[in-house]
Structure formats: structure tokens, C-alpha cells
Amino acid sequence: MTNQSQISRREALRKTSLLVGSGLAASTVAAIMSGCQAPLDPDWTPSFFSVEHSETLAHIAETILPKTDTPGALDAKVHRYIDELAANVYSKNRQDELMSGLAEFEAQCKSKFSKAFAKLGAEQRKEFLQQLHEESKAMEESTGGALSFFEDMRQLTIAGFCTSEIGATQVLKYDPIPGSYEPCIPYEDVGGVWAY
Amino acid sequence: MLFNSKGKQEVTYDAIVVGSGISGGWAAKELCEKGLKTLVLERGRMVRHGDYPTANLEPWQLPNRDRVSAEEMKKYEKQRRTGYTIRQSSKHWFVNDLENPYLETKRFDWMRGYHVGGRSIMWGRHSYRWSDIDFEANAKDGFGVDWPIRYRDIASWYDYVEGFAGIQGMNEGLPQLPDGNFLPPMPLNCVEESARERIKEKLGRTLTIGRTANLSQAIHGRGACQYRNRCIRGCPYGAYFSSNASTLPAAEKTGNLTIRPFSIVNSLIYDPATRKATGVRVIDAETNETHEFYSNIVFLCASALGSTFILLNTKTDEYPDGLGSSSGELGHNLMDHHFRVGARGEIDEFDDKYYKGRRPTGFYIPRFRNIDRNSQMKEFVRGYGYQGAASREGWSRSVAEMAIGEELKEAITRPGSWSMGMTAFGECLPYHENKVELSDETQDKWGQPVLKFDCEFKENEMKMREDMKVAAVEMLEAAGFKNVETYDSIGAPGLGIHEMGPARMGRSPKTSVLNQWNQVWDAKNVFVTDGACMTSSACQNPSLTYMALTARAADYAVKELKKMNI
Numbered sequence: 001m002t003n004q005s006q007i008s009r010r011e012a013l014r015k016t017s018l019l020v021g022s023g024l025a026a027s028t029v030a031a032i033m034s035g036c037q038a039p040l041d042p043d044w045t046p047s048f049f050s051v052e053h054s055e056t057l058a059h060i061a062e063t064i065l066p067k068t069d070t071p072g073a074l075d076a077k078v079h080r081y082i083d084e085l086a087a088n089v090y091s092k093n094r095q096d097e098l099m100s101g102l103a104e105f106e107a108q109c110k111s112k113f114s115k116a117f118a119k120l121g122a123e124q125r126k127e128f129l130q131q132l133h134e135e136s137k138a139m140e141e142s143t144g145g146a147l148s149f150f151e152d153m154r155q156l157t158i159a160g161f162c163t164s165e166i167g168a169t170q171v172l173k174y175d176p177i178p179g180s181y182e183p184c185i186p187y188e189d190v191g192g193v194w195a196y
Numbered sequence: 197m198l199f200n201s202k203g204k205q206e207v208t209y210d211a212i213v214v215g216s217g218i219s220g221g222w223a224a225k226e227l228c229e230k231g232l233k234t235l236v237l238e239r240g241r242m243v244r245h246g247d248y249p250t251a252n253l254e255p256w257q258l259p260n261r262d263r264v265s266a267e268e269m270k271k272y273e274k275q276r277r278t279g280y281t282i283r284q285s286s287k288h289w290f291v292n293d294l295e296n297p298y299l300e301t302k303r304f305d306w307m308r309g310y311h312v313g314g315r316s317i318m319w320g321r322h323s324y325r326w327s328d329i330d331f332e333a334n335a336k337d338g339f340g341v342d343w344p345i346r347y348r349d350i351a352s353w354y355d356y357v358e359g360f361a362g363i364q365g366m367n368e369g370l371p372q373l374p375d376g377n378f379l380p381p382m383p384l385n386c387v388e389e390s391a392r393e394r395i396k397e398k399l400g401r402t403l404t405i406g407r408t409a410n411l412s413q414a415i416h417g418r419g420a421c422q423y424r425n426r427c428i429r430g431c432p433y434g435a436y437f438s439s440n441a442s443t444l445p446a447a448e449k450t451g452n453l454t455i456r457p458f459s460i461v462n463s464l465i466y467d468p469a470t471r472k473a474t475g476v477r478v479i480d481a482e483t484n485e486t487h488e489f490y491s492n493i494v495f496l497c498a499s500a501l502g503s504t505f506i507l508l509n510t511k512t513d514e515y516p517d518g519l520g521s522s523s524g525e526l527g528h529n530l531m532d533h534h535f536r537v538g539a540r541g542e543i544d545e546f547d548d549k550y551y552k553g554r555r556p557t558g559f560y561i562p563r564f565r566n567i568d569r570n571s572q573m574k575e576f577v578r579g580y581g582y583q584g585a586a587s588r589e590g591w592s593r594s595v596a597e598m599a600i601g602e603e604l605k606e607a608i609t610r611p612g613s614w615s616m617g618m619t620a621f622g623e624c625l626p627y628h629e630n631k632v633e634l635s636d637e638t639q640d641k642w643g644q645p646v647l648k649f650d651c652e653f654k655e656n657e658m659k660m661r662e663d664m665k666v667a668a669v670e671m672l673e674a675a676g677f678k679n680v681e682t683y684d685s686i687g688a689p690g691l692g693i694h695e696m697g698p699a700r701m702g703r704s705p706k707t708s709v710l711n712q713w714n715q716v717w718d719a720k721n722v723f724v725t726d727g728a729c730m731t732s733s734a735c736q737n738p739s740l741t742y743m744a745l746t747a748r749a750a751d752y753a754v755k756e757l758k759k760m761n762i
Contacts, residue, residue, distance in 0.1 A: 064600045065608075072605075081261060088265040126601055133599035154600065158608060162591045163255040163262075171609060172591065176254070178423040178553035184386035187550045193590050193611045196255065196554075 044080060048087035048095070052118075053102055054079050057153075059118050060105075063125045064157040073157055076167045081160035101149030105132075168195035204490065209235040209454070210757075212476055212491040214461045214506065217314025219726040219742045220497035221439030221447075222357070226750035227495070228452040232757075235489055236447075237459040239481060239498075240310030243317070245440040248430025250285040258284040270294070277305045278691065281318070286428045289318045295641040304649035305690035306501060312457055313440040314499065315693070318428045321408040321436050321556070322583065323363045324736035325354050325374040329567055333623075334732050337577045340529065340626035341702045343731045344712035347374065353744035360446075361437040361743065362415050364557075365407030372579075373562040373736070379412045381405045382421075386549050387586035387614045388559050391675035398674040401564050406557040406583060409437035409740075418442065423553035436556065458482045460642060463510040464494060464722065466519055472721045472762070473519075476506075479642045493721045493753050493762060497746065500530075500695040500727030501632060505647055507699060507709075507716070507724075508634045518634075520699060520709045520716045520724075527633050529626040529700050530651045531733040533692035537661045537684040538582060539668035540617035541677030550588060550611060558585030561618065561671070563735055565663065576659040578625070580735045582668065584618030616677060620664035623735040624689070625656055626697055651689045661686070694738050696730035714749040721762040725749045 039055070046054040061073035061082070073079075086095055109117045109128055117125065129150065136148040147155075161167040168174050172195035210232035213223045220236060227234045255261055262283045269276060275290040276282040282290060289309040298306055309315055328347045335342040351374070358377040367375035382405055384392060392403040410427070411434075414420045418441055419433035427436050434441035447453040458481040464473040465488065475490035496503035504527055508518035520526045563579035565571050589612030598607040635648040665682045672680045702708020705717035710729050716722040725746040727738060756762045 065605050066601060068602055068605060070605075084260055085263065088260050089263045091266055129600050154604075158591060158595075158604075160261070162608065165254065165256045168255070171605075175552065176424070181382060181423045181551070181553035181555045183383040183551055183555075184389070184549050185552060187548050187611075190550045190552065192609050193588075196590075 040074065041077065041079065044077075046080075046083040046087075048083050054083060055118050056102065056106065056116070057082050059125060060129070060153050061157040061160070063122070063129050064154055065161050066122075070171045071166045073161050076161045076164035078157050078160040078164065081164065082156050085156070098149075098152070101152065105149055108132075162195065207488065208475075208490040209233045210491060211235070211493045211495065211753075212237060212489055213495045213497055214476065215239075215314060215496070215498035215502060215726070216312045216439050216444065216455065217497065217499065217726075218316045218319065218439065218739050219746045220314070220495070221316060221443030222743050222746040223495040223497050223723075223725060223750055224439075224447040224453060225443040226747050227754065228447040228450040230750070230754045231450075231452065232754065233452050234447070234454070235491065236444075236453065236455045237461055237476065237478060237489070238310075238312045238314075238455060238457045239460040239502075240312065240314075240457065242455070242457040243312045243430075243440055245434060245438075245445060246432060247440075248317075248432060249288065251426060251429045251432050253285065260284065274298075274305065275307060277687070278307060278693075281307065281428075285426075286318060289428070289430075297638055297640060298646050299635050299637060299648035301648060301650040302652050303688040304651055305688050306647075306649070306695070307690065307693045308499060308502075312444070312455060313438050316438040317430050317440065319438075319739060320693075320737065321410055321427065322560070322737040323358070323361070323365075323407050323409050323740040324560075324562075324581075325376055326350075326734050326736060326741055327372050327374050329372050329563075330732065330734040330736075333578060333734075334626070339577070340732055341700070341704075341707045344701050344703045344708075349712075350741070350744050350748065353748045354740065357740065357743040357747055360416065361409050361442060361740075362411045362418070363407055363409050363437075363740070364405070364412040366404050368402050368404050368562070370402060370562055372564075372567045373581075376407070378407065379415070382408075382410070382412055382555055382557055384559060385551050385555075385586055386546050387543060387616060390545070391586070391616060391671075392559075394675040395561075395671050399671060401561060401671065403559050403561050403671075406560040408557040410556045411435045416442075421556060423555060425554035425556045427556050459487075460644075461498065461506055462486075462644060463506060464519055464719070465490075466510060466512045466515075466719060468512065468514055471719060473510075473719050479644070481642070484642060492757060493723065495746075495750070495753075496722065496724045496728070497726045500698060500730075501647060503724050503726055503728045504632060504698040505634070509645065515718060519722070520718050522718050523702075523705060523707055523709060525628070525700060525702075525707060526709050527698050528628045528631045529697040530630045530632055530649075530689070530695065531624040531626055531697045531730070532651075532689040533621045533694045533733060533735065534624055534653050534657045534661065534686060534689075535619055535621045535692050536687055537664045537682075538584070538617065538619040539665065539672055539680055539682045540615055541672040541680035542613055542615045543586075543675075543677050544613065545676070546614055558583055559618075564667075573663065575663065576656050578623035578656070578660070578735070580620045580622035580660060580664055582618040582620050582664075584616060586614055586616035588612060588614050616672065616675075618668050618671070620661075620668065621692065621735055621737070622657060622660045622664060624653060624733050626700070626732055627654060630689075632698055649690075653686065653689060694727070694733070696727040696733050696738060699724050699728035700731045701729050702731060713752045714745060715762075721753075723749045723753055 058079035061078040065073040132150040334340040365378040366381040510519040561582040565579040598604040630651040699709040
């Protein structure tokens with residue numbers, strides 16, 4: 001972090017202390033502090049991550065599974081899923097791994113683009129993650145399958161998306177009470193993958 | 197000792213059944229229907245049919261998407277060893293290990309739930325008859341003692357319990373896996389059907405639908421399977437056999453049933469003058485108060501290890517090591533199936549085919565080793581069968597080539613290729629030295645001693661496992677599968693959740709705990725009809741045999757009562 005940005009953050013903090021008094025949500029304050037962008041998920045406060053980290057996670061997830069003609073990771077609130085697992089399920093080691101992975105991710109991003117990941121445009125985000133994917137594949141080959149931060153994020157995003165209500169019911173094929181078992185039907189009759 | 201404040205008559209029944217799982221539910225139904233006022237004692241909480249809190253919850257409605265928090269997992273340090281049972285959707289069916297400790301000289305995975313219905317709620321539902329190849333095995337190769345019964349003694353009881361429980365399956369006419377009284381079979385999918393044909397043609401072995409206690413059509417007021425495959429959570433349709441949906445409502449209908457939850461049976465009350473049990477001592481799990489209940493007969497159906505605990509803890513002047521210990525076999529000959537060995541492979545046919553619905557069973561490949569002269573193996577005695585399934589991979593497969601973005605999103609919405617896996621379940625021999633005993637080194641929440649396990653798989657099981665891998669590969673390759681990979685992860689005894697043998701049946705009181713009617717040799721009005729009674733383990737899932745033995749023993753017990761013999 002440069003001196004310049006420290007000063008501007010301090011400045012921002014001074015300004016926002018006035019706003020806190022006017023009753024703005026903490027997430028809004030954080031969003032203002034992180035660069036005056038509208039918060040991605042204003043009605044929710046993360047349990048484990050900071051609001052800033054959580055927004056980064058939301059951008060990572062949305063880049064991995066973007067909104068197209070169907071909903072994407074942000075619609076499915078995948079960042080909430082990652083926060084829930086980190087807060088409630090993960091061991092201390094796993095939590096630490098995630099935090100250091102995130103810190104390294106941001107550092108790499110800043111050295112490449114001189115910007116935080118959240119402040120990149122969609123194309124730059126994609127470019128950066130593609131690069132990490134290549135590095136991750138190379139690393140897996142050399143280390144025999146250790147999970148990189150990127151691959152961790154990718155798997156969490158897929159699982160979080162596919163087990164979310166929006167992902168399962170709007171993007172995958174959802175059939176909560178099949179009522180019968182059809183053992184062998186043309187694939188076109190389903191035309192997608194079963195949610196579970 | 198505390199005395200009941202009520203008069204003795206109020207706590208006296210014709211019969212007491214300890215436990216409400218598969219065996220206890222059947223004992224309750226049979227005894228109630230034969231007119232006996234029956235008290236069922238269950239150590240855990242009440243669960244009425246329909247009390248299945250997670251049955252209709254979707255993944256996103258479950259905390260942490262069905263995962264249990266690190267903090268809560270501390271209560272399940274042993275129960276979690278299966279790897280699949282301690283989830284938000286099913287954890288309430290498994291015991292709190294902190295309140296219910298046990299000791300392990302060698303690791304033993306004792307998986308259980310304390311509530312009305314017991315493991316009949318979360319059992320695997322596979323239901324296979326045993327054959328004379330199984331009942332004669334001990335006598336033929338000399339491991340263990342001879343079963344006191346043969347297939348002809350139990351065949352009509354298999355018919356009877358299958359008719360009530362509802363078992364779907366296909367008759368195959370095999371001597372090693374007798375045909376049954378089945379509901380229409382659930383179908384094999386196209387890959388399994390193709391494997392069935394190729395394996396039969398090339399190797400002469402049979403791949404059939406897994407025979408399970410799932411209703412392929414409605415019977416006895418219970419609904420047909422809806423193909424949700426959420427059985428472990430409890431079925432709101434009553435579409436698989438559980439005590440809660442099946443036997444206990446039948447028992448209740450007679451007006452003869454009393455169920456008392458939170459009733460931990462500590463021991464039997466034994467009368468040396470009559471050489472019979474007069475009742476049971478109970479600790480109330482909630483209040484810690486002690487109660488006594490009395491009856492003419494007692495059915496111990498508290499699970500293989502639960503019933504053995506009660507016998508071991510019934511210490512009398514005559515039997516200081518527990519009622520039923522005179523043979524020196526009580527607590528010994530503990531068995532479980534060894535499994536988690538097999539193979540899987542991929543097939544590049546049928547990519548234009550898919551399925552609808554989630555079938556609550558897979559396929560079964562019955563035993564084909566050591567069943568006749570041509571199938572004798574030099575390396576091991578007894579045999580094994582396989583359970584497995586073919587399916588198309590879903591979104592959880594690694595979509596490695598598609599890194600991120602629209603391409604990845606597209607890829608996860610399509611099914612992957614077909615694959616098929618099979619896991620062998622093998623017979624474990626009855627070894628006297630595989631045992632469980634009482635220990636005061638630690639105590640449970642109620643101040644009782646605990647079970648201490650000393651049990652392991654031995655050479656015969658290990659040699660069998662080598663063949664289990666080889667034969668699985670052979671069949672997958674014969675069926676046209678590619679990239680076939682084996683796996684072998686034995687775990688510890690108990691993980692099969694088929695504990696058997698610590699109060700075995702036999703022909704002599706010198707070498708067994710129970711006679712041919714499941715009566716304790718040392719106390720003839722005490723019957724043990726759960727997994728404790730099993731003289732050998734065969735390789736088939738054992739619950740159907742517990743059902744048949746329980747119904748048979750209940751029929752005998754009532755006849756003996758009427759003859760004033762017990």
C-alpha cells in the first residue's frame with residue numbers, strides 16, 4: 001500500500017465518521033472506504049470476512065460463473081456461502097489458508113494492474129483469473145495436486161452455485177419429487193444436468 | 197435400589213422388548229398381534245412416523261449447505277468416521293459420542309442412533325436371504341460353531357417378513373442367494389443393463405438390482421417410493437421399511453403396545469430359583485431415576501452390542517461375568533463385514549442417454565466364490581458380493597479444461613460421461629479372540645460401565661480383499677469399461693455397521709449363548725434376536741435375517757408361554 005492511498009483512506013475515514021452518525025450501514029461505509037462503489041450486497045454483513053474481502057470474493061465468483069442469459073454467482077450469493085463455510089465449518093488452519101491466499105491474490109493483482117481486484121473491469125478480472133488458472137495447473141503438475149487459492153475458489157464457486165436455490169432451480173435441472181425412475185431416456189428429454 | 201412408587205402390577209407386562217430398531221419393532225409387532233401386553237423400552241427419544249425434521253429441506257435451506265460446524269463435530273468424533281452420516285440433514289440420528297463413550301483396544305467404529313426406530317431409520321435397506329451355503333459354512337470349514345438352524349427352518353419366515361416389510365427385487369434362481377417374495381424390481385439403467393448382459397455372457401456371473409426395503413408400489417397403507425433418495429433423513433411417505441412407518445404402527449393398532457422412550461435398560465433382573473429373568477432395571481435417561489419393569493418374557497433387541505452390554509452387565513452369583521456367559525462365548529466372536537474395496541471405470545457408450553429420478557438402490561452382484569466345486573478358492577474360505585451403480589457424472593466432477601467464465605458455466609450444466617463403480621462386502625470369520633467386554637475405566641453419562649472393543653480383520657479377510665479387487669476389474673473390463681481403477685480402504689471393523697455374533701446361537705450351551713430359538717441357554721425366557729445372535733456373518737446384509745429370526749422366535753415364545761414351558 002502506498003503512502004498516497006494511506007492518506008486518501010485516512011481522509012475517507014474522517015469523512016465517513018460523519019456519515020456513520022447519519023446511520024449508514026457498515027457495509028456501505030466500507031464500500032465508500034474501498035472506493036465509493038455501490039456495495040454488492042448491501043443488506044448483508046459477512047461473519048468471517050471483512051466487507052472488503054467479501055466483495056473481492058463476490059467478484060472472483062462472478063468472474064468464474066458470470067451472469068449470462070441465466071443468473072450468475074453474484075445472483076446466487078456465492079460469496080455468502082464461502083463466508084458461511086469459513087465462519088462455521090472450517091478449521092483454524094483452513095481459515096488461515098484462505099486468508100493468506102486472499103492476501104497473496106490481492107498482492108499479485110496489485111503488482112500486475114496496480115489496482116485491487118474489485119476495481120478491475122470485467123475483462124481484466126477474467127484475464128487475471130485465466131492467468132492464475134494456468135499457473136495453478138502448472139503448480140498441480142509440479143506439486144502433485146496441492147490446491148491453489150484459485151482452484152479452491154473455483155471449486156467453492158461451483159459447489160456454492162450449484163447448491164444455491166438460484167443455481168439449482170434456474171440453471172440446472174431441478175426435480176425435487178421425481179415420483180418415478182426412468183432408467184434410460186434420451187438425453188434431450190432432460191437437456192441438462194440434474195441439480196442433485 | 198429404588199422401588200417403583202406404583203404398584204407392581206402397574207409395571208408388569210406380558211412381554212418386555214428392549215430396543216425399537218429393526219428387531220425390536222418386529223418383536224413388538226409379533227408379540228402385540230399375538231395378544232401379549234408388550235412394553236417396548238427405548239433408550240432414546242420418541243420419534244413418531246413423520247417426525248423427520250430434514251426430510252423436505254433443500255441444500256440451500258440447510259445450515260452451511262448441509263455441513264456440520266467444526267464446533268458441533270466435536271460431539272461426533274467417532275460417528276463421523278463413516279464420512280457420510282454427520283451432516284445437518286442426518287446428524288440427529290447419531291449418538292453424541294461425548295455422552296456415550298466406548299473404549300478401543302483396537303479401533304472399532306460403532307455407529308448407532310438412540311431414538312425410537314433406531315437404525316431402521318438410517319439403514320442401507322439392502323435385504324438378502326441367506327442360503328444353506330451360509331448356514332452350513334461353519335460346520336463345513338470348521339470356523340466357529342455350527343448354526344443350529346438351516347434354510348428350511350427360516351424360509352417361510354423370510355416369506356412372511358418380506359411380505360410385510362416390502363422388498364423390491366428380482367428373482368434370479370441362484371442357490372447362493374435364494375429367491376424371495378418381492379415387489380416389482382426397480383429397473384437397472386442402460387449402462388447397468390448392458391453390464392448385466394456382458395458379465396453374464398463372458399463370466400457367468402449375475403448382476404441384479406439391489407434388493408432393498410423400498411416400496412416400488414404402495415402396500416399396507418404405506419406410499420410408493422417418490423425417487424428422491426433421501427431415505428437417511430426419514431421418509432414422509434413411509435416408502436421404505438422402518439420401525440416407525442411399519443412395525444410399530446402395526447403393534448400400536450392392537451392396543452397392546454406401550455412404548456417408553458428415554459429408558460436405558462441397565463440389566464436384567466434374574467431369579468436364580470426359577471432360572472428366569474423377572475424383568476429389567478431401567479435408568480431414565482432424562483431424570484436418572486431407576487425403575488424396574490416386570491414381565492414373563494424379555495426380548496433383547498437392543499442391537500448386537502447393546503444386547504450384549506445388557507447380558508454382560510447382568511452379573512449374578514451364578515454368572516459373575518454376566519447372564520449367558522457360562523459358555524465363555526458371551527462378548528466373543530464379534531464380526532462385521534469388511535468392505536470399501538473394489539473398482540470403478542468409465543464407458544464411452546450411451547452418451548445420448550440419461551435418467552430421471554433418484555433410485556434409492558444400485559445393483560448387486562451375488563457371491564460367486566466357494567459356492568460349489570468349480571468356484572473353490574485356494575487362498576480363502578467363504579465369499580463376498582458387490583454393491584454398485586452406474587451414473588453420469590454431475591456438476592461436482594472436475595471440469596478442469598474449462599477454467600472460468602461462460603465456457604465453464606456451460607460445461608457444468610451438462611452431465612459428464614457414464615461411470616460405474618462396485619464395492620465388495622465380504623464375510624468375516626467368527627474369531628473367539630475378537631471380543632467386547634465391560635470396562636469401568638470410564639463411565640457413560642449415567643454412571644454405567646462402557647464397552648471395550650478388541651476386534652480386527654485377519655488373514656482370511658485380507659486374502660479375500662485381493663480377490664475382491666481382481667474380480668471387480670475383471671467384470672468392469674468384460675463389460676467394456678475403460679480407465680478402470682481399483683481402491684482399497686479397509687477402515688476398521690464396525691464401519692460396515694453390520695455388527696454380529698457376540699451372543700451367538702449354537703447347538704450346545706457349552707459353546708454358545710443362545711439355542712436354536714434364540715433363547716439364552718441360561719435363562720429360557722430371555723430371547724436375543726438382533727445381530728448378537730448370528731453364528732456366522734455370511735456376506736449378505738443381515739437385517740432381513742434379523743427380521744425373520746425375530747418373528748420366528750416370537751412365534752415360538754408365545755407357543756411356549758401357552759404351554760407354560762417358560
